Amino acid sequence: MTEEQDKSTPKPSRREFLKSSTIAAASFMIVPRFVLGGKGFIAPSDKLLIASVGAGGKGQSDIANFYKSGKAEIAYLCDVDDRRSAKSRSAFPKAKYYKDWREMYDKESKHFDAVSISTPDHNHAIITYHAMQLGKHVYVQKPMTHDIWEARLLTEAAKKYKVVTQMGNQGSSNDGTRLMSEWYDADLIGDVHTVYCWTNRPVWPQGIAWPQPDPNIPKELDWNLWLGTAPKKDYVDKLVPFNWRGWWDYGTGALGDMGCHLVEAPFRVLGLQYVKDVQASVGSVYVDEFKQGHFPESCPPSSHITLTFPKTDKTKGDVTMHWMDGGIQPERPAELGASEKFGGEEGNGTLFIGTKGKMYASTYSDAATLLPKSLTQSANAPQKWARVPGGANGHYAQWVEGCIAGYGKTELSSSFDKAGPLTEALLMANLAVRGHDLQGGDVKLVWDNQAMKVTNFDAVNKYIQRDYPDGFKLKA
CATH class of the missing domain: 3.30.360.10 (Dihydrodipicolinate Reductase; domain 2)
Incomplete structure (x- = not known):
């Protein structure tokens, strides 16, 4: 930039500068950890960004426990039933809401680190497997799958895609x-x-x-x-x-x-x-x-x-x-x-x-x-x-911390x-x-x-x- 150009360019006021800096900082804080530095990178905020498929019932208590760890943010909510998801949407009003997990994965996969799956048994495997294919860490409610073949598939996929996994049988902790x-x-x-x-x-x-x-x-x-x-x-x-x-x-x-x-x-x-x-x-x-x-x-x-x-x-x-x-x-x-x-x-x-x-x-x-x-x-x-x-209540924080540490860095109670x-x-x-x-x-x-x-x-x-x-x- 020349001196003449510099003189003709209006400078932002201190208020405008602080405002834009705050917005930039806020935007930086919600960038997923894998985008900031690849696998194993610890974000400045040290927060794991979670998308939850199933936001009512057990899903509601799961995401509440992840949040209580102090190291997770609930970034997205997905549920096929607006009645069941109402309390979670109220508890996490900043979390964008979807009904179809496939749409959420397509549109938002660059904006979260991990997925919590708490749906009926028959949908566990497909939602979990596609999350792992995207390189997302996964927490899935028990039982891990509906069918034997699905359990073997997910067990092998966790190693293939090198993601941190946990099944929701909290007594294992x-x-x-x-x-x-x-x-x-x-x-x-x-x-x-x-x-x-x-x-x-x-x-x-x-x-x-x-x-x-x-x-x-x-x-x-x-x-x-x-x-x-x-x-x-x-x-x-x-x-x-x-x-x-x-x-x-x-x-x-x-x-x-x-x-x-x-x-x-x-x-x-x-x-x-x-x-x-x-x-x-x-x-x-x-x-x-x-x-x-x-x-x-x-x-x-x-x-x-x-x-x-x-x-x-x-x-x-x-x-x-x-x-x-x-x-x-x-x-x-x-x-x-x-x-x-x-x-x-x-x-x-x-x-x-x-x-x-x-x-x-x-x-x-x-x-x-x-x-x-x-x-x-x-x-x-x-x-x-x-x-x-x-103990059992720590099962959730254990997974969150395992995700932040990265694949293979910590032992989890119920990894796949x-x-x-x-x-x-x-x-x-x-x-x-x-x-x-x-x-x-x-x-x-x-x-x-x-x-x-x-x-x-x-x-x-x-x-x-x-x-x-x-x-x-x-x-x-």
């Missing part, structure tokens, strides 16, 4: 699961060969006929977007926001809801991985005198499933795990007093049976206890595993390398349950983990990977 690992490693209960996990769920309708369609779709709900990867069906009342859990097209029953909380501890303590075989028995549905109902679209009202896991580095042989839902419980241990509580107040529990003793815990691995209970206070086992600050095999085990159990609808109730399903198929009852293999409708294709 509790002290209880680490304490029981230390007790086991100290040989306080010997070699564990049998595990029982049980729950009072379902607390929603299961084992029922598909309801009559309701033409009155709420104006706030985009029904087709809610269906997503599921087969096209007419709207029915009361399916949204909670009762979808009991229908195979959308949910994964009591196993999907509580299994990730109750089975996580055995996976960590015993080093379990993929299932060897599985068999199931299910509760019957009464229709009228001497007649039982058969409703293959719906999960059963109760089940008892037996899974066999191969020997691990932490066991001397195979491990047998019993899953019980619908209020079914294992026999009370002899070491427990007649009036002593067994499991948790909420009707859930996990029991380890070893060659020298037993231990158990309630939901989220809370109230870890050696049997008899008097041994708990006198137990002497060295601490081997670092605790997560805040841990959550993937756990989810597959639960979905294998559901495969045995679904075998009953195919007259395979008396069959033990033998699993070929490498080929990802049941070798002795081919009829159930169709449930390993679904067909996806147009507009919601999920391809590796």
